[in-house]
Amino acid sequence: MKKLAGLMMTAAMATGLMASGAQADNMRIALVVKALGIGFFEAANKGAQEAAKELGDVDIIYTGPTDTTAEGQIEVINSLIAQKVDAIAISANDTDALVPTLQKAMKRGITVISWDSAVAPEGRMAHLNPSSNELIGKMIIKLAADNLPDQTGEVAVLSATTTSTNQNIWIDEMKKAMKADYPNIKLEATVYGDDLADKSYREAQGLMQSYPDLDAIIAPTSVGIVAAAQAVVDAGKVGKVNVTGLGLPSEMAGAIESGASKSFAIWNPIDLGYSATMMAYHIAKGDVKPQPEAEIPIGRMGSVTLDETNSAAMADPFVYDKSNIEQFKTIF
Amino acid sequence: MSTLSTNHAPRDSAGPRKIPDQLSSPATKALKSWESLLLLVAVAIFLMNALASPYFLDAWNLSDATYNFTEKAMIAFAMALLIIAGEIDLSVASIIALASTAMGLMMQAGFGTPALVATGLVVGLLCGAFNGLLVTRLGLPSIVVTIGTMSLFRGISYIVLGDGAFRGYPADFAFFGQGYVFWVFTFEFVLFAVLAVIYAVVLHRTNFGRAVYAVGNNATAALFSGIRVGRVKMILFLLTGLMSGIAAVCLTSRLGSTRPSIGTGMELEVVTMVVLGGVNILGGSGSIAGVVIAAFVMGLVTFGLGLLNVPGIVMSIFIGLLLIGVIALPRLWKKLRRA
Numbered sequence: 034m035k036k037l038a039g040l041m042m043t044a045a046m047a048t049g050l051m052a053s054g055a056q057a058d059n060m061r062i063a064l065v066v067k068a069l070g071i072g073f074f075e076a077a078n079k080g081a082q083e084a085a086k087e088l089g090d091v092d093i094i095y096t097g098p099t100d101t102t103a104e105g106q107i108e109v110i111n112s113l114i115a116q117k118v119d120a121i122a123i124s125a126n127d128t129d130a131l132v133p134t135l136q137k138a139m140k141r142g143i144t145v146i147s148w149d150s151a152v153a154p155e156g157r158m159a160h161l162n163p164s165s166n167e168l169i170g171k172m173i174i175k176l177a178a179d180n181l182p183d184q185t186g187e188v189a190v191l192s193a194t195t196t197s198t199n200q201n202i203w204i205d206e207m208k209k210a211m212k213a214d215y216p217n218i219k220l221e222a223t224v225y226g227d228d229l230a231d232k233s234y235r236e237a238q239g240l241m242q243s244y245p246d247l248d249a250i251i252a253p254t255s256v257g258i259v260a261a262a263q264a265v266v267d268a269g270k271v272g273k274v275n276v277t278g279l280g281l282p283s284e285m286a287g288a289i290e291s292g293a294s295k296s297f298a299i300w301n302p303i304d305l306g307y308s309a310t311m312m313a314y315h316i317a318k319g320d321v322k323p324q325p326e327a328e329i330p331i332g333r334m335g336s337v338t339l340d341e342t343n344s345a346a347m348a349d350p351f352v353y354d355k356s357n358i359e360q361f362k363t364i365f
Numbered sequence: 366m367s368t369l370s371t372n373h374a375p376r377d378s379a380g381p382r383k384i385p386d387q388l389s390s391p392a393t394k395a396l397k398s399w400e401s402l403l404l405l406v407a408v409a410i411f412l413m414n415a416l417a418s419p420y421f422l423d424a425w426n427l428s429d430a431t432y433n434f435t436e437k438a439m440i441a442f443a444m445a446l447l448i449i450a451g452e453i454d455l456s457v458a459s460i461i462a463l464a465s466t467a468m469g470l471m472m473q474a475g476f477g478t479p480a481l482v483a484t485g486l487v488v489g490l491l492c493g494a495f496n497g498l499l500v501t502r503l504g505l506p507s508i509v510v511t512i513g514t515m516s517l518f519r520g521i522s523y524i525v526l527g528d529g530a531f532r533g534y535p536a537d538f539a540f541f542g543q544g545y546v547f548w549v550f551t552f553e554f555v556l557f558a559v560l561a562v563i564y565a566v567v568l569h570r571t572n573f574g575r576a577v578y579a580v581g582n583n584a585t586a587a588l589f590s591g592i593r594v595g596r597v598k599m600i601l602f603l604l605t606g607l608m609s610g611i612a613a614v615c616l617t618s619r620l621g622s623t624r625p626s627i628g629t630g631m632e633l634e635v636v637t638m639v640v641l642g643g644v645n646i647l648g649g650s651g652s653i654a655g656v657v658i659a660a661f662v663m664g665l666v667t668f669g670l671g672l673l674n675v676p677g678i679v680m681s682i683f684i685g686l687l688l689i690g691v692i693a694l695p696r697l698w699k700k701l702r703r704a
Contacts, residue, residue: 069676099677102629103620108433112671115426116418129532129622133543153532195528196626 059092062313063113064306065106065123066097067150072281073255074124076365077149077306081122084310087332091314094118101194101228103127107134114138120313123157124149128198132156144317148309150199151344158316158323160344161309161337163300169253169279170206171214172298172350176277177249178215180295185217186248189240191261191278193228193254203253221247226257233260241268252278258297262288282353282361289358296354300347302365308334308347399643403658403691410662414669421672428549432619434638434664435553436612437631438656441638442564443608445656447601448639449568451581451648452507454496454602457609458631459518464488464613466522469531469623478538485614486607492518493606500602501595507602515632522625531623542619553615557660560608565653577601581648638663641688662687 064081066074078095085091094113098105103126113121114137121138125131125147135145135156145152148161178184190207192200204223211218221244226233233256241247241264250265252258258280265274266288276294281302288294311331315321321329323343330336337345353361414421421427440457447454467488468481476484492514499510546555568574576597579587588594617623642659644651663684670680 069678094674096674097677099681100630102626103624104616104628104631105677107619108667108671109677111429111432112668112674115420115423115429115668115672116674117420127530127620127622127624127626129530130620130624130627133539133619133621194626195523196530196624197528201528 059090060120060314060317061092061094061116061118062120062122062310062317063094063096063118064310065109065113065121066095067124067126068099068101068105069097071255072284072365073302076281076302077124077309079365080303080306080308081310083303084307084314084332088311088314091310093310098126101126103130106131110134110138114141114143117141118143120144120146120317122146122148122309122313123152125152125198126150127196128153129156144313146309146313146316146323148312149305150197154342158343159312159329159339160342161305161312162344162346163302163305164348164350165346166202166206167209168349169203169298170208171210172352173203173251173253173278174207174210174215174218176296176298176352177251177275178218180275180277181218181248183217184215187219187221187244187246188249188251189221189244189247190223191233191237191240191250191252191254191257192223192225193257195225197228197254200253207251207253226252226254226260228254228256230256230260233257234264237261237264238268241265241270241274247274249275249277252276252280255279255281255284255299258294259284259288262291262293265293266291279350281365282358283363283365285353286358286362289353289355296352298350298352300350304334305347307332308337312337312345399695400652400655400658402695403641403643403655403662406687406691407658407662407665410665410669414665414672417669418672421669424549427668428545428551428554430664430668431551431554431557433667434660435551435557436615436619437635437638437663438557438660439560439612439615440605440608440631440635441642441656441660442560442653443601443605444635445639445642445644445651445653446564446568446577447507447605448636448644448646449581449648449651450577450598450601451584452500452598452601453511453636454493454507454605455511455632455636456492456496456514456518457605457612457635458628459515459522460489460492460606460609461613461616461628461631462522462625463492463518464610465617465623465627466525466531466625468613468617470525472531472534472538478535481534481538482541482614485617486610489606489608489610489613490603491606492609493603494599496606497599497602501599519625522627526623526625532621534618534621538618539621540618542615542617542621553619556611556615561653561657568653573597573600578649581645581650634663637684637688641691 081093085093096109098109106126132153139145145157146159147157151160177188190204224236226236250261252261258278262276265276271292277297279299280297308331312329315329316323321327325339325341327339328336339345464485468485471481471484496511496514499505500507541552544552546552576592579592580594580597584594638659640646642656667680
């Protein structure tokens with residue numbers, strides 16, 4: 034213990050003597066994701082790399098924790114602050130818990146934006162939504178309703194975790210849309226698969242057992258929708274229970290082919306990673322001030338305008354079905 | 366390595382006879398010990414980190430890096446004693462969730478920082494008491510009891526909070542998880558150091574510490590030697606609960622908010638730290654120094670690899686290999702020497 038404390042002290046003192054060198058010329062933008070090994074975020078990284086190539090003077094650091102925890106992301110952010118990166122673009126595991134750490138990052142001159150899953154306004158300079166929550170909520174119930182006779186039937190939601198910011202907002206928006214436009218559709222239950230394949234599969238099985246007349250499972254999560262489709266196939270309920278929601282074309286191609294899912298939606302994560310990188314770049318460069326009504330150029334995607342909470346929406350969600358799945362499944 | 370063997374002759378000096386933790390002379394013990402092997406690993410990792418990244422040797426960066434292990438290590442001290450005594454507590458991360466939720470409720474009711482801290486500690490103690498009573502009074506295996514309370518404690522948090530969160534803790538509450546005592550030394554790091562000393566003294570220099578070893582080596586023999594085994598275990602569960610409460614105060618303060626998912630999975634990292642520190646998972650032996658060094662090793666590895674932007678998945682593989690390696694090497698070495 035004493036030795037180690039001594040070692041830490043020596044190290045600390047050595048710092049005073051050593052000039053901290055290695056200043057790269059390129060701007061370093063860190064793309065921090067909820068967890069590594071998720072197809073959606075790998076695709077976002079592709080988009081970020083594309084933006085870096087287009088901008089020329091940008092290096093992308095693609096990183097994130099192993100599990101989707103706030104504590105894990107804080108460790109990652111601390112190491113990014115230590116590296117003195119120029120900008121952090123993060124998809125947050127927790128709206129509030131990251132705020133103190135990200136405020137520290139901003140205090141040390143790092144540009145911080147969130148994308149996909151937001152950080153509370155005091156913990157970031159701007160936020161890029163992939164789409165507007167209202168449009169997503171409307172889209173997922175529309176996808177289910179379009180495949181129901183007379184837009185009448187029973188549906189259930191298979192979500193990620195109970196604390197997933199995105200999913201909760203979308204489900205709320207979906208409920209609003211149901212009240213207004215789909216009075217004959219009944220939402221039987223909302224269950225949580227925690228974005229784990231096995232748990233989501235069991236929850237989907239449970240839904241079909243609890244509600245034998247279920248017509249559709251809506252899963253607004255790329256992990257849940259695949260697991261639900263598999264559960265429907267295994268239960269022999271293809272054609273009876275339609276799985277829809279938000280998913281990745283590459284992972285959902287099988288479900289579309291088997292008919293377990295008639296259609297699903299997603300924005301393009303490549304575009305999202307690309308746009309987040311562009312946004313972080315222009316703010317870090319000082320081209321635009323992140324304030325309400327500021328217009329930020331995002332390369333080939335055009336431009337976005339910040340609202341009163343410094344958030345912006347990129348585009349509408351895009352529907353994938355039998356007609357276009359072949360084309361997109363190889364992309365992401 | 367029975368700690369109760371007494372093949373040492375009584376000493377001439379007056380006072381209680383010393384029973385050694387391990388049977389060899391202090392000098393060879395120090396050289397060959399687990400702790401020195403681990404210290405070597407820690408120094409090697411420190412040097413490798415310093416060479417690999419220009420950002421590693423920076424006082425403020427190292428200070429930030431201590432957050433990677435301080436909260437876990439606080440719990441690991443109590444967990445080490447518990448494991449030495451032959452029991453385990455897997456509910457520690459869930460105690461954090463419940464204690465943090467209780468603090469959130471108090472905060473909403475308008476109480477100030479002292480009351481919040483007291484709430485965290487008391488809830489931790491109560492959870493520890495619950496575990497301890499089930500184990501000592503009903504004689505249930507602690508691993509089963511605490512797997513149960515792991516779901517129970519966190520479940521209560523989920524019932525209270527659902528998908529909501531408590532935010533808006535008082536400004537002075539932030540000190541515990543974000544404040545500095547002096548220069549780069551954070552409150553959490555100083556607390557970690559103080560607790561390390563206290564636990565080392567309790568385990569290695571008091572009758573209670575001897576009793577912990579005795580219980581872990583042979584609970585029946587300990588009972589017939591006049592040690593109140595149940596009471597020792599109860600105290601250890603209370604301590605583990607209390608430390609989880611302290612960790613809950615620090616973590617809640619650091620995050621500035623409470624969600625029921627707070628600290629998920631931390632129990633395994635705590636147990637990993639304890640085992641890496643050389644504590645026998647079957648009970649009976651181990652030291653606080655080992656746990657302290659293990660805390661540094663785990664913190665340095667995650668921070669060093671983080672600086673190199675090594676993906677977290679690779680990091681867990683590295684920690685896993687380190688654990689297996691440090692445990693297997695001494696045994697392999699013994700086998701090779703015998704062959």
